[in-house]
Amino acid sequence: MATERKDPGNDRAASDGPAAGGVDGAPASPERETPCLEVRDLSLSYGGVPALSHVSLTIPRRRVTAFIGPSGCGKSTLLRCLNRLNDLIDGVRVSGSVTLNGMDIYRRGVDVADLRRRVGMVFQQPNPFPKSVYENVAYGLRLQRGIARSEMDDRVEWSLKSAALWDEVRDRLNETALELSGGQQQRLMIARAIAVRPDVLLLDEPASALDPISTLRIEELIHQLGAEYTIAIVTHNMQQAARVSDYTAFLYMGELVEFGNTDGMFLNPAKQQTEDYITGRYG
Amino acid sequence: MSRHISEQYDSELESLNRLLMEMGGLVERQLRSAARAFVTHDTGLAAEVFTLETDVNRLELALDDECVHIIARRQPAARDLRLLISIMKAGTDLERVGDEACKIARMTEQVATFPIPDNGYIGIQHMRDIVIRMLTTTLDAFARLDLDAAYEVIAADAEVDDGFAAVDRALLREIDEQSDFVQRAVNTVWTARALERIGDHAKNISEYIVYVIRGRDVRHPGSARS
Ligand SMILES: Nc1ncnc2c1ncn2[C@@H]1O[C@H](COP(=O)(O)OP(=O)(O)OP(=O)(O)O)[C@@H](O)[C@H]1O
Ligand SMILES: [Mg+2]
Numbered sequence: 258m259a260t261e262r263k264d265p266g267n268d269r270a271a272s273d274g275p276a277a278g279g280v281d282g283a284p285a286s287p288e289r290e291t292p293c294l295e296v297r298d299l300s301l302s303y304g305g306v307p308a309l310s311h312v313s314l315t316i317p318r319r320r321v322t323a324f325i326g327p328s329g330c331g332k333s334t335l336l337r338c339l340n341r342l343n344d345l346i347d348g349v350r351v352s353g354s355v356t357l358n359g360m361d362i363y364r365r366g367v368d369v370a371d372l373r374r375r376v377g378m379v380f381q382q383p384n385p386f387p388k389s390v391y392e393n394v395a396y397g398l399r400l401q402r403g404i405a406r407s408e409m410d411d412r413v414e415w416s417l418k419s420a421a422l423w424d425e426v427r428d429r430l431n432e433t434a435l436e437l438s439g440g441q442q443q444r445l446m447i448a449r450a451i452a453v454r455p456d457v458l459l460l461d462e463p464a465s466a467l468d469p470i471s472t473l474r475i476e477e478l479i480h481q482l483g484a485e486y487t488i489a490i491v492t493h494n495m496q497q498a499a500r501v502s503d504y505t506a507f508l509y510m511g512e513l514v515e516f517g518n519t520d521g522m523f524l525n526p527a528k529q530q531t532e533d534y535i536t537g538r539y540g
Numbered sequence: 541m542s543r544h545i546s547e548q549y550d551s552e553l554e555s556l557n558r559l560l561m562e563m564g565g566l567v568e569r570q571l572r573s574a575a576r577a578f579v580t581h582d583t584g585l586a587a588e589v590f591t592l593e594t595d596v597n598r599l600e601l602a603l604d605d606e607c608v609h610i611i612a613r614r615q616p617a618a619r620d621l622r623l624l625i626s627i628m629k630a631g632t633d634l635e636r637v638g639d640e641a642c643k644i645a646r647m648t649e650q651v652a653t654f655p656i657p658d659n660g661y662i663g664i665q666h667m668r669d670i671v672i673r674m675l676t677t678t679l680d681a682f683a684r685l686d687l688d689a690a691y692e693v694i695a696a697d698a699e700v701d702d703g704f705a706a707v708d709r710a711l712l713r714e715i716d717e718q719s720d721f722v723q724r725a726v727n728t729v730w731t732a733r734a735l736e737r738i739g740d741h742a743k744n745i746s747e748y749i750v751y752v753i754r755g756r757d758v759r760h761p762g763s764a765r766s
Binding site: 495496499523524525526531532533535536537538539540 | 542543544545546549615616617618619620621622754755756
């Protein structure tokens, strides 16, 4: 058999290699997805020191997008740009744009509280309030007016069930949340975030303080929530990114090096820098 | 290719490569001996082919074992993952080349009672020369991850196929003309067949090299998933 030599260089596996196609039929490239968050030419500096430069990417709707990269490369900074959490830090300058379902979130007059309801966030360390399990979940709902007591109960139950925590806490809803285990507290934080029915969930290293079993629980939860929510997750655990995400973005020194479908990124990344990072080589 | 931060990982991959090359070297010796034994009717030389088989099998097991350990412990990704998978598959192909060489050695024992044909097995010699070159080139290409050399081997497979067709045609004619040597002719076709299969295995290995380097599966064109 004669083999035709077509070799246009460093092309992606996504188009014709074994990596083509997502696991459950998800399209192979973020461009072909419905956009949720569109980041365009985003740059950010802290007191004049640049932390992100000219980042552009589209986070697809109802998919899990992972952000990986070495410490200090700007992953958390980028995540915080997506719900304007950086606004709270002095000396931050942002340029470029971020749109959520077509709306520019940095436009003047945007209701930032409403934005943060729509784009919820969970951090590395669970930070429950020193209140009951119930109150921790109901917290965000109480800020919304006109929710009746019975509806509140339903929403708390629904959130705890969605966060795969209900069975473990149904009998201790009125006990303090501080006595839950770390893994339970982290799922409680996810329940709190989804109680207000956000569009997007931002997770910044949500499992890095957890044991392997709790970690797998959180990963399974992320996978399930990915069908309903747009999820952006920062993780240092590359295998975790490979397990939970549909798309992966690799950041290096404030720049987006590569963004593509996770299968392709972990089997055949287009950029040498990504390859070196993923395989644990010196860049 | 730059080094891993873990030197241990680099040395594990290097030792894996050495194992593959060692196995390739043995299989190449099997092939050379078998092919020479056949065309010279040298049953002593054919026997040597069998004695190497145990070593080849041992190396194949060792190769698989090391690959499985690295996969379990290091969770390789990207090029590392492609390399490991390809080394395992190349090991399987090399082992099959060894099997084909043993077949040729058995054919030698069967033809040895006949006289060597007038043409001195010219068709077999031609095929042998190509497949030996394919095998040495693909091993060398694997060691150096040389894409051009890999494509050279893939292209050479067509020559082996042509060589087989030529041997096949010539022997059908011979069977018609001198039916005394039917058995020799049959054994010769089987030997040609074995050489043709060896060409296929060398081509397979070269396709894995392309996969390691480019991340692209070039086997079975036309059946690619969309
Ligand atoms: N509040 C802040 N004030 C000043 N500089 C900051 C602030 N937060 C982050 N930086 C700087 O911005 C850069 C990016 O930090 P960021 O926290 O986004 O990195 P990261 O990729 O999340 O790292 P890690 O993996 O360690 O969490 C770093 O150089 C960091 O020092
Ligand atoms: Mg961070």
